[in-house]
Amino acid sequence: MSDEAAAGYVRVRLDLSYDGSEFSGWAKQAGGRRTVQGEIEDALRTVTRSGETYELTVAGRTDAGVHARGQVAHVDLPREVWAEHHPKLLKRLAGRLPRDVRVWALREAPSGFNARFSAIWRRYAYRVTDNPGGVDPLLRNHVLWHDWPLDVDAMNEAARRLLGEHDFAAYCKKREGATTIRTLQELSLVKGDDGIITATVRADAFCHNMVRSLIGALLFVGDGHRPPDWPAKVLAAGVRDSAVHVVRPHGLTLEEVGYPADELLAARSKEARNKRSLPSARCC
Numbered sequence: 001m002s003d004e005a006a007a008g009y010v011r012v013r014l015d016l017s018y019d020g021s022e023f024s025g026w027a028k029q030a031g032g033r034r035t036v037q038g039e040i041e042d043a044l045r046t047v048t049r050s051g052e053t054y055e056l057t058v059a060g061r062t063d064a065g066v067h068a069r070g071q072v073a074h075v076d077l078p079r080e081v082w083a084e085h086h087p088k089l090l091k092r093l094a095g096r097l098p099r100d101v102r103v104w105a106l107r108e109a110p111s112g113f114n115a116r117f118s119a120i121w122r123r124y125a126y127r128v129t130d131n132p133g134g135v136d137p138l139l140r141n142h143v144l145w146h147d148w149p150l151d152v153d154a155m156n157e158a159a160r161r162l163l164g165e166h167d168f169a170a171y172c173k174k175r176e177g178a179t180t181i182r183t184l185q186e187l188s189l190v191k192g193d194d195g196i197i198t199a200t201v202r203a204d205a206f207c208h209n210m211v212r213s214l215i216g217a218l219l220f221v222g223d224g225h226r227p228p229d230w231p232a233k234v235l236a237a238g239v240r241d242s243a244v245h246v247v248r249p250h251g252l253t254l255e256e257v258g259y260p261a262d263e264l265l266a267a268r269s270k271e272a273r274n275k276r277s278l279p280s281a282r283c284c
Contacts, residue, residue: 003114003269010082012075013109014056016040018101020067021141021250027061036062039101040093044075047092048085059115059257060122060206065249067142070123070256074115082108112266113259117273121185121258123202126215126251130223131195143196144251148223152191155222159187159199161232162214170234170241171214172207180207187214205272209246216245 005011024033028041041053059072085092086106093103112118128144129135135145162184169180186202199218201211217231220243234241260268 003112003117003266005076008079009076010079011109011113012077012082012086013105013107013113013115014040014073014075014103015105016071016073016101016103017069018067018071019141020062020065022100023064025062025064025066026058036068036101039098040073040103043093043096047089047096048077048081050081057115059119060254062252062254063209063249066252066254067250068254071254072115072119072257072259074109074113110262110265112262112269114265114269115257117269118259118265119205119257119272120260120268121202121204122206122254123186123200123256123258124206124211125253125255126199126201126211126247127196127253128199128215128219128247128251129196139196141250142253144248146219146223150197150219150222151224152189152197152222154224154228155189155199155218158218158221158228158231159189161229162187162235166235167238168207168210168235169238171210171217171244173209175208178207182207182210189218211252212246212249213244215251216247219247220244 018036020036022034023036026036028035028038037056037058041056045053054075054077056073056075062068062071090103090106097103126144127142128146128150130146130148130150135143163186165181165183167181168184172180174180183204184201185204186200189197189199191197199215201214214231217234220226221228221230226243234244259265
């Protein structure tokens, strides 16, 4: 996965959003399942009248049912295709794409840009309510209902103990050969006047199921089933705890992806490809 487009191609950055309710996640899958990547690539092929599919690279692959407000992707297009179509490409995509996915901006990416590896952080929001009456029907696909009263102060106390660089193996679905070391930069919860609790979760990167597992642990603290120090103890143990539930995906939204200044993009891409280890595990 190169940080530069091949000769004769232009790397294009896409800023997009989608309602994940009816998608089987971001990534294309066998069997004809509907995915965000598949819809955008099909639309792009159609509106550019191309005989081939131009593959998208995304900042963060989202699971089935997860939404995105600030997703970022890139695609490498032949220079002549970009020159011919880019003035009207955004409007044509709007006319071709289904209503649950939108591309908001298309622009030539700076040198060294890679939507996935150049990112320095991803920010998610998870929304939940403990309202005894449940969730507003108009928000049912975006807010989880938790049928126990939640102590947000206790949840924030637990969250603070998880910040920093750690091995999050206890909160991730293991993938062969992939590291689970991440830097959790922000984890905080606020209850709005509407009764919706919004958890903000920001990290340099996330491993599979990490956000939803962290929220599952915090909910157990919030409803009094576990003390505030329990999530940190699970983290330190380094193994999955059966009490940590992966909460349902519909409450989760990718809100924003952060990138460094243009002149630092290539260096960040190179750094992100290095397999990480914790300081205590590093050798000479």
